[in-house]
Amino acid sequence: AQTVTQSQPEMSVQEAETVTLSCTYDTSENNYYLFWYKQPPSRQMILVIRQEAYKQQNATENRFSVNFQKAAKSFSLKISDSQLGDTAMYFCAFIYNDMRFGAGTRLTVKP
């Protein structure tokens, strides 16, 4: 069974600085997708970034980038130039047939 682990329940960062959220997963599959979702206080789940396992190149979306280490089964999210609006819960997710989520990291961006 696929499992996803986020080892940092809470993190904080100063506005304009960089922060990295960690995620590890366990699977025996070879072709899969990984995602980071953001959940602000509104509860809406918002896709931040996706990574296809067969692609070696790390995905980037503006200020968000990932460090995907397939052999280590690691998928960390880097947020550059943090903004107050980045304050939210961040969930790492793995999908093959169904989707498994990590427990989340609560990120607070401080002014």
Place this chain on the structure above:
Amino acid sequence: NAGVTQTPKFRILKIGQSMTLQCTQDMNHNYMYWYRQDPGMGLKLIYYSVGAGITDKGEVPNGYNVSRSTTEDFPLRLELAAPSQTSVYFCASSYSVRRQTGSQSYEQYFGPGTRLTVT
């Protein structure tokens, strides 16, 4: 496109009552999912469906039932509500293609959630 819509937004049930949470998507996605999110926790999969007429259990299916008679709709039924079912429920949909190595799914689009309290 409305995306994924859920009704109701909020509901309070008494122990033993039943209700159906509605979910509709207008993106012609083949896969649909129901999750629950307990306070301070991640999402846990209750049921999912790979197409009309096909459903399967997720991690936490006990106490719930689903049906998928159309591509668009995927209602979740709670029978004999219990306090342990107090949670926020999310419906999601995705487009999936089946490859030779096994089916692979693309990212899921989520509804706004239903906050359910059972007292």
